[in-house]
Amino acid sequence: MGKRQRRRERTSRNPKQQSAIPPTPQQPQHNDSITYEVDRVPVLRVEFRDGISPDNRTTCSRYWAVDSAGAWKEHTTAIGAGRDAQAMTHFLNRHSTAFLLTEPCVECKKPLVARNRAAVIKLAGNKFARHRRATTWHTCPSCEENAKGQASREVQNAVNDFFAQQQVGAQAAPKTLITLPVFEDDAFEPEGSVFAADGDAAIRTTKNLVVAAALALYASSARSTYVPALTTIASTDGAPWGGRGAWGDLSTNGYLGWFGTTNDDLEALSALHRAGFISPHRSTPGQAFYLDNGRLSIPVDLAVWQLTLSLDDSLMLIDSDLRLLGNAMVSYCDRSLDHPLHYVLVELEAKTVIAYINHLLVNRYLYPQVPHVRLSELTALVERALHEYEYTRGQLVAFAWRAVDTVAAWKERNHLDPRQASSAVVTTLANKIEAARSKQQHIPEYDLPSWHIDPPALEAAHRMAALLWPKRYPTNETSAHGRQ
Known part of the structure; x- marks a missing residue:
């Protein structure tokens, strides 16, 4: 037996003793590729998929072909064979990949991938002229996904820290939700068009207090201390807020929330959060949070809120603020009709x-x-009837029903456009109200239909008014609080 045979036998009995040099990892080589140069500088490399047919390879080569000046050799209409731009892009990405050799990713430094000629011009400029690029830096899709994942993890960590700190350290309990200096130095003037001055400090503060009461009443009815997000309370696309299409332009974002208008809800919730009355609840979706210059933030309408106080303490705080508000307005309000809560x-x-x-x-x-x-015009008319003429809401519902019915009959008799009828409702309603006042007619009160549900802030405002003026605003809402 020779030495070679004995060596083979030892190796077969103990293969671990075999000394083998590990292979050097090789980068995958694409033999089927074309590189185009502009001014002797490689600018574009096209790699073809394995198993591509000769005809498809020819089509891809013709599409990506670049001359020495950086211009495309053929027009797309002569290459696409009847394909539109979207179909041509799908065809190219199925059979080839185009790398921009002069445009590396700012993160991983790998060449960027272009889906079509439009992407080449956007990333590398017309005729691969760097000074003609739309932007000066780009990131590949994989690095963008990694960056988004990193940002998402940072936000989630900040959210976890926020709720952990909120659970460990109790937030300072608010002592008041109103600011009395806004009622000093004739800041509140009941004369004139108060409804047009929605930004008046007294009206704004009262709205915030009414929304706070609505939140507390909702939490009390649900036997919990948290309230749902503003966007999930109700939608104008369906019941219960007056039915489909009822609120129209009153809600700008498709939901009505607590007060019935988006801006009032956002301002009230922001003010209550600043006052420490509410704070984000843990059930708020994590994707709603974001980092703004390193500070954790959340859109007001996406947050699920919770009361920082208990239900009893929250209601007591609102009650004390309401009485404080009433005492502060005594010198400005000779009648309850001049009080901002009435407005x-x-x-x-x-x-x-x-x-x-x-x-x-x-x-x-x-x-x-x-x-x-x-x-x-319609809003001013209805508010004037409720405030100056002291009609009740039930009487205004009766006026509204008669006005719409009259306009519908007038439209059918004269074969008018429905848009004319909708516009004529405002004029007809104004005429009926003025005729009733001039003749001193007795106007009955109509109840709203069963499908109609008031905004939560209205019930809260009625309860608050009953505390200040129990005779004029009885707790039973069916009683008239105005003159017939």
């Missing part, structure tokens, strides 16, 4: 009456809503 009540009741009118037009008569150009 808030009038605004809320006017919203429900307008929603009722829109519902009749859209769902019963199949007309469009009251035109946007006349919505402010």
Whole structure:
């Protein structure tokens, strides 16, 4: 037996003793590729998929072909064989990959991938001229996904730290939700058009207090200390807020929330959060949070809120602030009608009456809503009837029903356009109110239909008014709080 045979036998008995040099890892080589140069500088490399047919390879080569000046050799209309731009891009990405050799990713330094010629011009400039690029840096899709994942992890860590700190250290309990200096130095003037001055400090503070009461009442009815996100309370696309199309332009973002208008809800929730009355609840979706210059933030309408106090303490705080608000306004309000809470009540009741009118037009008569150009006129008319003429909401519902019915009959008799009928509702309603006042007619009170549900802030405002003026605003809402 020779030495070679004995060596083979030893190796077969103990293969671990075999000394083998580990192979050097090789980068995958694409033999089937084409590189194009501009001014002797490689600018574009096209790699073809394995198993590509000769015809498809020819089509891809013709599409990506670049001359020495950086211009495309052929027009796409001569290559696409009847394909549109989207179909041609799908064909190219299925059979080839184009790498921009002069445009590396700013993160991983690998060449960027271009899906079509438009992407080449966007990333590398026309004729691969670097000074003609739309932007000066780019990131490949894989690095973008990694960056998004890293940002998501940072936000999630910040959210976890926020709720951990919120659970360990109790937030300082708020002592008041109103700022009394806003009522000093004649800051509140009941004369004139108060409804047009929505930014008045007294009205704004009262709205915040009414929304706080609505939050507490909701939490009390749900036997919990958290309230749902603003975008999940109700939608204008369906019940219960007046039915489909009832609220119209009153809600700008498709939901109505607590007060009936998006801006009032956002301002009130922001103010209550700053005052420490509410804070984000742990059930808030994690994707709603984001980092703003390293500070954890969340859109007001996406947050699920919780009361920082217990239910009893929250209601006691609102009650004390309400009485404090009433005492502060005594020198400015000779009557309850001049109190900012009454103006808030009038605004809320006017919203429900307008929603009722829109519902009749859209769902019963199949007309469009009251035109946007006349919505402010209708709002002023209804608010004036509630405030100056002291009609009740039930009486305004009766006026609204008669006005819409009259307009519908007038439209059918004269074969008019439905849009004319919707616009004529405002004029007809004004005429009926003035005729009733001049003749001193007794106007009955109509109840709103069963499908109509008021915004939560209206019930809260009625309860608050009953605490200040129990005779004028009895707790039983069916009783008239105005003159017939």
